[in-house]
Amino acid sequence: MDEGGRTEKIKNFGRFKKEIKGRKIQKIWRRGKNIFFDLSGGKTLLVHQKLTGHLLFGRWKKRGEKWEAIDKGPLAEDPMNKFLHLILPLDDGNMLALSDLRKFAKIELWDKKGLEESEYLKALGEEPLDNTFTFKKFKEALREKRGKIKQVLMDQSVIAGIGNIYSDEILWAAKIYPTKNTAELREPDLKRIYLAMRKILKKAVELRGESFSDFRDLEGKKGFFDEYRKVYRRKGQECGRCGAVIKRIKLGGRSAHFCPKCQIR
DNA sequence: AGTTGTGTTGAAGA
DNA sequence: ATCTTCAACACAAC
Numbered sequence: 650m651d652e653g654g655r656t657e658k659i660k661n662f663g664r665f666k667k668e669i670k671g672r673k674i675q676k677i678w679r680r681g682k683n684i685f686f687d688l689s690g691g692k693t694l695l696v697h698q699k700l701t702g703h704l705l706f707g708r709w710k711k712r713g714e715k716w717e718a719i720d721k722g723p724l725a726e727d728p729m730n731k732f733l734h735l736i737l738p739l740d741d742g743n744m745l746a747l748s749d750l751r752k753f754a755k756i757e758l759w760d761k762k763g764l765e766e767s768e769y770l771k772a773l774g775e776e777p778l779d780n781t782f783t784f785k786k787f788k789e790a791l792r793e794k795r796g797k798i799k800q801v802l803m804d805q806s807v808i809a810g811i812g813n814i815y816s817d818e819i820l821w822a823a824k825i826y827p828t829k830n831t832a833e834l835r836e837p838d839l840k841r842i843y844l845a846m847r848k849i850l851k852k853a854v855e856l857r858g859e860s861f862s863d864f865r866d867l868e869g870k871k872g873f874f875d876e877y878r879k880v881y882r883r884k885g886q887e888c889g890r891c892g893a894v895i896k897r898i899k900l901g902g903r904s905a906h907f908c909p910k911c912q913i914r
Numbered sequence: 915a916g917t918t919g920t921g922t923t924g925a926a927g928a
Numbered sequence: 929a930t931c932t933t934c935a936a937c938a939c940a941a942c
Contacts, residue, residue: 682922700921701938732938751937753922805923812921862921862940882920902933904919918942927933 668692668758669737681773681809685764693761696747702754705730705746706867716746723869729862730869750863773809777846778854787843791831798834798842799827800901811846814859814874814881817906819845821880826914827898827905838913852877880906 672688679685684704686694696704707724709716716733718724730748735756737745747754764770775782775790790808794801801807802816811819820827822845825838834842858864858872861882865871879889883906884897893910 697922699923699936702921749937750939751920753936755923803922814921859921864921901931903922916942919940920938923936925933925935928931 665758669694674739680770680776681805682812683773687761691761693759693764695755695757695759695764697755698747698749699751699753699755701732701751701863702747702749703863703865704867705748705865705869706743707746707869708742709733709736709744709746723865723871727865727869727871730865748863748865772806774805774807775809777808777810777850784840784843787846788839791834791839795832796830797828797900798825798831799905801831802842802846803903808846811850813903814878815849815853817881818849818879821907821912822849824912826912827900827907829914880908882906 669688669692672690672692674686675689676687677685678687682697684696684698686696688694696702698704705724708719709724710719711717716736718730724730729750732748732750732752733746734749734752734754735747739745747756759767775786787808791801794804794807796804799816799820802811802819803813817827819842823838823841825834825842829838853859853872853874856873856877857866857870859874859878860871861875861878880895883895886895887893888895888908888911891908891911893908895906896909897904897906899905
């Protein structure tokens with residue numbers, strides 16, 4: 650036990666290997682930006698990919714110091730799939746791997762019970778695409794949090810799962826200025842944000858994510874959200890809706906991209 | 915060639 | 929308490 654006995658996180662790699670070996674994956678689930686693997690014997694593997702991490706499924710073999718993908722395709726060819734830091738061999742010869750350029754990703758082995766009771770999980774807000782997350786609940790969640798709408802949308806304790814790309818895209822679709830305070834939002838504004846949130850996130854899932862940088866799916870393949878991206882990283886380009894020039898500002902250390910003309914302040 | 919920016923989060927400082 | 933800044937790291941683009 651560590652950290653006041655609340656959790657049984659394993660930070661030591663030797664112990665990690667010993668503890669995880671031989672356990673069966675019983676269930677894989679997600680909460681916000683966290684992925685969980687429930688394992689036999691009451692353990693749960695927590696994966697947070699952070700900025701540049703992504704899980705891969707395939708087969709690799711070690712050549713010298715380097716692990717190389719056995720089959721042809723993106724696992725072998727795409728450089729973004731070659732920042733391997735952890736490989737978990739499964740019993741059928743396949744492997745689960747983590748590729749992470751910047752090495753921020755987090756992988757921890759928890760006691761399932763400790764995880765369920767943890768502050769970490771309890772602190773997560775609503776699931777944006779859950780059918781039970783109605784407009785009414787959305788309004789309530791936002792009413793409780795004062796602040797600039799972009800920052801509130803990205804606050805994982807309010808809504809779990811929205812990051813910098815999709816918050817910009819949601820606010821563009823909803824025609825709301827990123828610095829607008831939540832207290833000033835009226836019913837129709839909130840409605841547009843709610844609908845845009847559902848629409849953009851569903852689209853992002855459908856298009857399998859944004860891969861202009863390093864994100865790849867489990868097979869190492871790129872997603873296509875980039876073809877749908879309207880404002881994020883489009884500073885200096887024309888707004889696809891009104892033609893004004895897209896701006897970028899700093900908001901709490903993150904960059905916010907928006908159209909200064911058709912997003913209402 | 916040095917500086918700035920990058921999808922996240924949590925810790926430290928004010 | 930609550931906000932802002934910075935660090936973890938590696939690389940691309942200005």
